[in-house]
Amino acid sequence: MNRNRIKIQVENLIKDFGSLHVLQGVTTAIYEGEVVVVIGPSGSGKSTFLRCLNKLEETTSGRIMIDGKELTDPKTDINHLRERVGMVFQHFNLFNNMPVLRNLMLAPVDLKKCSKTEAKARAVAMLKRVGLEEKANSYPRELSGGQKQRVAIARSLCMKPDIMLFDEPTSALDPEMVGEVLDVMKELARDGMTMVVVTHEMGFAREVANRVLFMADGQILEEGTPEQIFRNPQNPRTKDFLNKVL
């Protein structure tokens, strides 16, 4: 982790859905190569927070800067920025109308990031990295949940992002498939990817996170190293939550 380079800066982020105040002033900074795990009860706003980071949700007020570029500025080319911020969803969201390899090649080729041959080579390499090179010509519906999620990670990696966002990536998986997805994520973390992970996998948080954020009621109530949060939580809400899940 590089403490000198802030990758994502969030200042007083507020998000309302009508009269529902989902995020009530979130402020934090995420450094290059840092793995931040966001935990908290459901409805705490952690997924919304993550979705704001690549503007899948419009923010109500506050600032988000990625590499110093302001996300909330209408002049910022959001599509260009999203190319560098990968996102992995709870329900995988592979493109159902095309085989795995085309899922991986679609964006790089369509956005003319590279030639078709290069895109294909990279797609195959990424599939290999997640251990699924033999599934290149399968359709998403022919894959298991764990395989779909690994393909989804590979698809994001094809755009060569320098930040990866994970929105409960293992919550929709059968228990025996959680491990294979977490392994891929651990490897990414080891390779120095900047990662923000919303998850209920406390084991993963303990093992991989540099920092854990505890969110409740649309705010970050407590943050610290996994050691601090899991061994010695200070906030009563954190204690209560951890008692329930651990």
Added chain:
Amino acid sequence: MIDLFSRYGRVLVTAMGQTLLLALYGLFFACIIGLIVGIMSVVKNKFCRGFALVFVNLIRGVPMIVLAYFIFFGVPFLFNNVLHVQNRVTLTALQAGSICLALNCGAYMAEIIRAGIQSVDIGQMEAARSVGLPYWRAMQRVVLPQAIRTMIPSIINQFIITLKDTSILSVIGFPELVNTAKNVVAETFLSFQTWGIVAIMYLIVILLLQWLAKVLERRLKYESK
């Protein structure tokens, strides 16, 4: 009946040709209108959505026979007798009929297309956007191809309805099948035989269309396998 067909068969088949021509024009423009209005009803822009809503409800709320009279008689009257434009505006029955079918079928097509797009999980669009694809690219590459597959049966159904609706345009004097059959009955007084033949002719064309639809549907399913 066979005797009648041998005498008037040629006339009736030609009229069926006119029916198909009218349907073809109508459907062609209906597809364009349907696609545009259908997409307008799912985009973020409030003006677009409002326009689509008003258009669809307006057309659906007016019987096609009224729409036909309105376009064929009403619109030229407005220009010639109310606004007194320099060059007289006249519409041929084919033009008016095509416009009428296109508007009517277009409104229903728009609804089919809107429902088809909305039936695709929102996550597909989000995933496409999250890898950097712009909205229209994502629509074109990911959402529409999936939407079209679910839309095909409804679209074919709408095609059949529109083909049958051409008969309504006999009221503005277009020489399609029903209008021609009326003349045949007037000449021969053979109501039962004439309308029987006309019914069979419609049936044959529509069965053919349905068969074509089945083939197309199976082909699309196969391709997606």
